[in-house]
Amino acid sequence: MTVTRDDLIDFIYAEARMLDEGRYDEWLDLWLPDGHYWMPLDWKQEDPLHVTSLLYEDMFMLKLRVERLNGARTFSQKPKSRCHHVIQRPFVDEMDEAAGRFVTNTNMHYVETRLDEQFLLALTATHELKLVDGRLRIANKRVDLLNCDAAFGNIQLLP
Amino acid sequence: MARYTDNPAAVAALVRGREVHRDVYIDPEVYRLEMKHLFANTWVFVGHDSQTPNKGDYFTTQIGDQPVIMVRHTDNEIKVLYNRCPHKGTKIAIDRTGNTGKFFRCPYHAWSFKTDGCLLAIPLKKGYEGTGLEQSEGAKGMKAVGAVHNYRGFVFARLAEDGISFDEFFGDALSSLDNMVDRSPAGRLEVAGPPLRYMHQCNWKMLVENQTDTCHPMVAHESSAGTAVQIWKELGYSEDDPKPPAMEIIAPFMSPYEFFENMGIRTWPNGHGHTGVHHSIHSNYSAIPGYFEKMCEAYGEEKAKAILDENRHNTVYFPNIMIKGPIQQLRVFIPLAADKTLVESYIYRLVDAPDELTARTAMYNRMINAPTSIVGHDDLEMYERAQEGLLADGMEWVNIQRLYEEDEDFDEERVENGTTERQMRNQFNAWVKFMTASMTEKEAAE
Numbered sequence: 156m157t158v159t160r161d162d163l164i165d166f167i168y169a170e171a172r173m174l175d176e177g178r179y180d181e182w183l184d185l186w187l188p189d190g191h192y193w194m195p196l197d198w199k200q201e202d203p204l205h206v207t208s209l210l211y212e213d214m215f216m217l218k219l220r221v222e223r224l225n226g227a228r229t230f231s232q233k234p235k236s237r238c239h240h241v242i243q244r245p246f247v248d249e250m251d252e253a254a255g256r257f258v259t260n261t262n263m264h265y266v267e268t269r270l271d272e273q274f275l276l277a278l279t280a281t282h283e284l285k286l287v288d289g290r291l292r293i294a295n296k297r298v299d300l301l302n303c304d305a306a307f308g309n310i311q312l313l314p
Numbered sequence: 315m316a317r318y319t320d321n322p323a324a325v326a327a328l329v330r331g332r333e334v335h336r337d338v339y340i341d342p343e344v345y346r347l348e349m350k351h352l353f354a355n356t357w358v359f360v361g362h363d364s365q366t367p368n369k370g371d372y373f374t375t376q377i378g379d380q381p382v383i384m385v386r387h388t389d390n391e392i393k394v395l396y397n398r399c400p401h402k403g404t405k406i407a408i409d410r411t412g413n414t415g416k417f418f419r420c421p422y423h424a425w426s427f428k429t430d431g432c433l434l435a436i437p438l439k440k441g442y443e444g445t446g447l448e449q450s451e452g453a454k455g456m457k458a459v460g461a462v463h464n465y466r467g468f469v470f471a472r473l474a475e476d477g478i479s480f481d482e483f484f485g486d487a488l489s490s491l492d493n494m495v496d497r498s499p500a501g502r503l504e505v506a507g508p509p510l511r512y513m514h515q516c517n518w519k520m521l522v523e524n525q526t527d528t529c530h531p532m533v534a535h536e537s538s539a540g541t542a543v544q545i546w547k548e549l550g551y552s553e554d555d556p557k558p559p560a561m562e563i564i565a566p567f568m569s570p571y572e573f574f575e576n577m578g579i580r581t582w583p584n585g586h587g588h589t590g591v592h593h594s595i596h597s598n599y600s601a602i603p604g605y606f607e608k609m610c611e612a613y614g615e616e617k618a619k620a621i622l623d624e625n626r627h628n629t630v631y632f633p634n635i636m637i638k639g640p641i642q643q644l645r646v647f648i649p650l651a652a653d654k655t656l657v658e659s660y661i662y663r664l665v666d667a668p669d670e671l672t673a674r675t676a677m678y679n680r681m682i683n684a685p686t687s688i689v690g691h692d693d694l695e696m697y698e699r700a701q702e703g704l705l706a707d708g709m710e711w712v713n714i715q716r717l718y719e720e721d722e723d724f725d726e727e728r729v730e731n732g733t734t735e736r737q738m739r740n741q742f743n744a745w746v747k748f749m750t751a752s753m754t755e756k757e758a759a760e
């Protein structure tokens with residue numbers, strides 16, 4: 156299978172839609188097993204490990220996070236949050252077909268709501284994608300919040 | 315109508331042995347009095363001196379609701395100044411950190427000040443000749459807080475000019491800070507990156523109380539820690555299998571009541587106290603290769619063991635911080651309104667210790683205390699529900715009587731069953747003491 160720019164862009168849109176619709180099993184299945192979802196705390200942060208990040212989650216933590224959302228005693232999700240992504244057309248920054256490795260850069264507005272509260276985050280998502288057994292998968296995802304250094308209330312779902 | 319201002323008896327009556335009145339959490343007048351009295355009379359955490367390593371480095375923050383600048387003066391000492399130009403009030407610095415060189419220069423009319431606050435120069439000064447500027451408050455420069463104490467890198471300040479000394483205020487409670495710093499083979503900590511900043515729509519004291527609330531983890535955190543344990547079992551592991559760091563951190567939150575009962579709580583005078591006297595959720599972290607050897611080199615084996623065997627859980631330094639010695643974390647609960655609190659969670663690197671320790675500390679911070687943390691979500695949900703629930707007029711008192719005893723004496727250090735709410739009562743005892751210490755009684759004229 157050859158990967159086109161459109162395939163990459165469609166992938167990013169489809170991922171956002173899965174998150175908006177809460178199709179988390181499908182979403183987890185997009186990931187390669189040793190991937191990390193990184194949301195830095197600092198602007199242009201370089202080190203995910205030795206200073207604090209907002210998120211730096213492996214598959215175990217991501218699975219825990221999404222399973223918790225449906226738990227019988229998950230009181231912060233009674234009632235549930237909802238989210239909504241508005242994404243700009245992704246840039247394809249790297250396209251290494253021989254290695255089956257691709258990097259996209261996507262600006263988006265992320266809206267999350269629960270009860271009477273709603274907030275907006277402007278962010279840039281960087282996806283490292285890999286072609287494995289004829290399927291595009293997420294190798295790593297980095298989400299840079301425009302206001303990463305601001306004080307936030309709960310951010311319960313995933314940009 | 316002011317009910318509590320200039321009325322120490324009314325303030326003291328908000329705290330009874332077994333319960334406190336809801337006004338301590340929801341009343342804006344009580345909040346303003348806390349800012350004026352409690353946060354002025356106590357020693358409040360400002361920052362760590364590694365945040366301002368070089369002369370002229372500064373850090374802006376607040377003590378209660380008072381904007382302050384912590385700065386390293388030309389003599390290398392840390393000064394804490396009100397962040398207010400003595401001319402017309404402009405904040406001198408608003409970036410969180412920076413370097414000002416040898417002096418501050420106000421951006422409005424360029425009055426300048428040495429880094430200890432003293433007035434350095436005023437442009438076109440002849441305009442003040444013969445106006446009696448020398449007698450004005452402004453001519454003295456930026457005002458310093460009442461007193462500053464740098465304890466092994468941790469900078470505390472008392473806004474009030476007079477009052478309790480640093481040593482008397484903290485007493486033996488400093489042993490928790492000592493243990494945190496001693497865990498560095500060099501006896502020194504360095505701040506690691508910026509803090510998490512997490513906004514809470516609740517009163518600041520709910521957070522302080524939660525630090526020694528050992529009956530909530532297995533309930534409120536069942537959703538996160540319980541699910542983690544569940545997934546772990548589904549993956550085919552048992553309780554005794556070695557766990558990855560994330561599981562080491564989160565699984566102990568599901569420990570049974572007996573675990574928390576047996577861990578013990580110690581209270582010290584003036585509202586300080588800690589959980590985890592005998593063991594804690596931090597006791598069973600796996601050893602990091604090379605660390606113990608470095609500690610032995612620095613302290614000798616016996617002392618190194620003693621330092622590392624101390625696994626205190628949360629130490630509350632009244633009024634508004636907590637530290638976790640075993641993982642070098644400090645959280646400050648900054649009051650913004652009766653129903654609004656900013657929580658900043660800092661982590662520190664142990665100088666001369668392996669980087670893996672910092673990695674575990676950073677992992678703990680983001681997993682447990684971030685606005686994106688599932689454990690954080692569990693807690694904040696409870697605080698905010700409580701803040702709203704307290705508006706119910708049917709009941710006005712909040713219960714804090716678990717393991718209450720008649721005639722509790724908070725001036726003596728005590729170790730009790732780890733599920734006692736004695737530390738919460740200890741905090742409220744200190745709350746009354748420092749709220750009313752500088753309060754004058756108004757003649758009841760009306």
Ligand code: FES
Pocket residue numbers: 399400401402403404420421422423424425
């Ligand atoms: S307000 Fe600062 S110099 Fe005028």
Ligand SMILES: [Fe+2]
Pocket residue numbers: 524530531534535693
């Ligand atoms: Fe908690």
